[in-house]
Amino acid sequence: MNNLLKLEDITMQFGGVVAVNNLSLEVNEGEIVSLIGPNGAGKTTAFNVVTGVYEPTNGRVSFDGRAIVESYPHGKMRKAYAGENRGVYKKRIVKTPDKITKLGVARTFQNIRLFKSMTVLENVLVAMHMRRKSNLFTATFLLNRKEEKEMRRKAEELLEKVGLLDVKDELATSLPYGKQRRLEIARALATEPKLLLLDEPAAGMNPQETDELTAFIRSIRDEFGLTIFMIEHHMNLVMDISDRIYVIDFGKLIARGVPAEIQNNGVVIKAYLGVSEDA
């Protein structure tokens, strides 16, 4: 199996705070991999590095065998850098989030970020804008009707798959919470990704909704041939769905393995519950 996403020695330092410290991990094609850790461990920061929101202080991210993000301590960080592996990376590759999305990495957000003045359908259509073939002129003067029709058809098809077709003309923000989460995933799928990053997809969901979500994530993985990398706190969901799990604490990787290994890992239990190993 080849790895689709690879993080090498990623360090993200804000001022004197090292939010992610020398993190290396791999996500293989077709896998569902979870990144877990206590609050403030640096999980979302790691996502933001992968998606191009932050330029890492040091390290490299490769996607599909190609470096998409790479940096080394420069500027102020040349002196202030407190991480490891200084000097290993010599290039700077910085892409804006839209470029990374275009390569095939889509994401959802921890605190739902739907386009609030738009309908459910429009939210999905926006995500299809990136793959348009029309240009400003043809789009304005209605010379792209065929493409527009095709976009709408695809969007509706996608909404049907996630079970939101019946509410397609409602305002996105008028949907109940669970459906908003689904819409966020549908919107991410509309960018035609290979890798889907889910940031706490089950946050705020009750047990029943969480179960539905588990089945839903599996089904979209199979249906769209996706690889999924997610951050999650719901342990039931994580243990149930993950092929492998990475655990970080204070920005550092403290454990990795299949769910059964993680469940019984003393270091992980300590990080989560804050008790000493022999207690």
Add this chain to the structure above:
Amino acid sequence: MKTKSKAIFKTIDIVLLLAVLGVAIAVDAFMPVGLPATVLKKGAVFAVVAVSMNLLNGFTGLFSLGQAGFMLLGAYTYAIFSIPLEARESVYYMQDHLAGFLHVAELPVIPAMIAAGLIAAVFAFLIGLPVLRLKSDYLAIATLGFAEIVGAFAKWDTLGPITNAPNPLVNYPKFSKVTTYFIVAGVCIAIIALLVRSTYGRAFKAIRDDEIAAEAMGINLAKHKMISFVTSSFFAGVGGAMLAMFQSKAQANSFTTALTYEILLIVVIGGIGSLSGSVIASFLYIACSEWWLRFLDTPDVIPGLTRNGFRLVVFSAVIMIIVLFFRRGLMGDKEFSTERLVKGSKQLVRNLQDKRKAKEAK
């Protein structure tokens, strides 16, 4: 049934649009001079600029206050290129020192208007490169500064051979008919409306709603903000050319920050994010300020109170009242359609009936 009533409403919309054009033709035929014609012409000009500002502020969420600057660029470009060659020496105060190209370059009306838009667009592109990185208030300050600088440059003596310094440019061809103003304005507004309804328009709205999410959905922020800024400025430039025609002279003094605020006011009154709102508000605003409240300027309406300039006091009060009662503007972020009007009034009647019933029940 439903599709049938929709078709009827659509027909009524089109008929209404034609009726508006009919009004213009009628005014041209029966009272070519006078307040109604003036109001309709100026209203059409302001509608173009307000709609272009709404594209930027309302649909893309970029708070820019550079409108007057781009209008000035448009007005000057139009005037400079369309004054007939033989009239130029009499227009410029430095008759012997005209810039070389002014002796040869003359454009017909429509190409000159397009040139006006293009020059404004080119400046928007150049200024947009650094400025569009800024957010909200800071963008407003930077664009405001740009407009002031453009104004200062237009008055600068050294540029006199081109801009005629602080002196007005005159004697260029003008639209004389209300209908012409309406058709040109209509074409401009229609293009913006088409843009807003296209996939690009959806991308603009996505940027307005949530920049971070829009970028994560693959929308190139810098590119799309630039498209919106340049397009908006293009039509502000065309609007500036039209204003120059309306005023019969192009002079930096009439493109001040106050003009930008007037247009901003129109956009807010009409509804941020509603093109039809901007159009309606333009005509109402111009009609109120130039025509309907004129009578308040005569001393004998209410002796001791009304006097020259009193209309502006009342006008300001009216605006405050509108803003108080229509917090999101006349149209909110919806577009005008007969269907909405009918449904809205039905709802209103129903609400009133419900209220009355509730009262009777008590």
